[in-house]
Amino acid sequence: MTERIDGHTLLIGLMAYPIRHSMSPTMHNNAFAKLGLNYAYLAFEIDNKKLPSAIESIRTLDMRGSNVSMPNKQKVLPLLDKLDPAAEMCGAVNTIVNDDGILTGYTTDGIGFMKSLDDEGINIRGHKMTLAGAGGAGTAIAVQAALDGVSEMSIFNLHDAEWENAKHNVDLINERTSCHATLHELEDRDDFKKEIQDSYIYTDATGVGMKPLEDKTLVDDPSWLRKDLIVFDTVYAPRTTKLMKVAQEAGVEHVFNGLGMMLEQGAAAFKLWTGEDMPVDYIRHILFDEDAAAQK
Template identity: 45%
Template sequence: MPAITGKTKLTGLLGDPVSHSISPLMHNFSFQKLGLDYVYLCFQINEQTLEEAVKGLRVLDVKGFNLTMPNKNKILSYLDALSPAARLIGAVNTVENKNGVFVGHNTDGIGFMQSVKEQNIDMKNQTMTLLGIGGAATAICAQAALDGVNTIHIFSRPNSSHLPRIKALQENLEKETSCKIYIHSLFDTQDLKSAVKDSRLLVNATSVGMFPHTDDCLIEDTSIFHTHLAVADIIYNPWETTLLAKAKAEGCKAFNGYSMLLYQGAEAFRIWTGKEMPITLVKEHLKQ
């Protein structure tokens, strides 16, 4: 841990749960390596306590903070400004304190698409199936469309409160990109099977399967998997979710949210400090 001084700048993570997060390890290691007088802490904050938490962070004049489930959409009500990407996506995972102005950013999509490239998967002109319409899902959808994905099939619970936002995103992205976006009910198994059949990549962007509910999985019929399909889960605890285990058993390339976490964190680090995170050193540190 870096030494704490009277001038140490505070950054951190607001979410529920947060005890599993490796963000403190990567950020505090990076601060130390670059000689920056910053510290990163986790705070157990949910949608009911978020407003008071943000008021407190303003008083403390924090340098910035991250948001994870379930706060990425709710935080919009408590910010002063949004980056163009965050406004388009309608969700924020990184907040920057810019001389007292709290500015919301979204680095999730950038982080996820970088993790896809790391797997040597070229998604340009390809089809993607996306499970979920929360903050991470919308960020992934937007960045995928901007990166040249041809078609995105989104599956959501039909009564989700996020549906109006994802429909607005669908309209905006189809105006700004050549990507075609289709929204389906998560309970329409025939639509899901058809979408996955045409897809190069299937992404679980929900918390289903995350610790401690490790037996949960949105895909029950494993016959939808095919060897040309890659399967990604934004969860990294457990390291291999039930979804990824099923996909591997059917011969699919499967990867978790670890690299997404690293790359979205690196972008947040740059926003707060103006410096590049030593990502290669961070990977080695986390392996140890």
């Protein structure tokens, strides 16, 4: 790292809270080094309160851009100059690109979700998905999955601040894609169980399972899960979430955390910042080897 950083190094950030667990700095800095690119990627713990001044610092410091994650993916929209069409449709941003002080927001989460499943040889197109969560990641996943050909989607959310966004997501999907989406109350446990059992894939795009809720899961009964169901938890710290443990107890064959999604959404952001393709196989080797070592 010290050999790469000089007076010409451009900074790229990650703004979220909490964020010290993130693998994104490891991913991007290793990719920069591999390709000989003069960038540095740092994580900053930024919540909604600090977000406006943090976004302005991208311009002030002439940063190349930044990732944003929970809880900032939707709050950041009015702070930007332009939105990519996909980000506008999702109403959420996870990647910002700074072009001479003009900040453009993009979303790569949905791309990362679908590509990570493709990497595992799993095709959910033409099938039904039950999705929990309608925040930034949940919205991006829902929209991209619908655009890519998922035929039916049951979206569950609490009656909280994201409920109206969930309604908007359903309307948008039904109006602009061939996917049939329905909205359900997460408080209705019987309905939640029924829809999961009727699905090809269950995806949890909430923050349940990560700190400080690492001992929690929306699905705590293994009998809800079939062995041939695909279970995908977008959380990747801890590597094995409570949901994943329940799925493993149920004998589910295909259980994933969000590490692959994180890798592929990062590759898409990397391309936006640098114009270069991330050396994905090289980075996957680093991330997954470190992940395996951490579990020993």
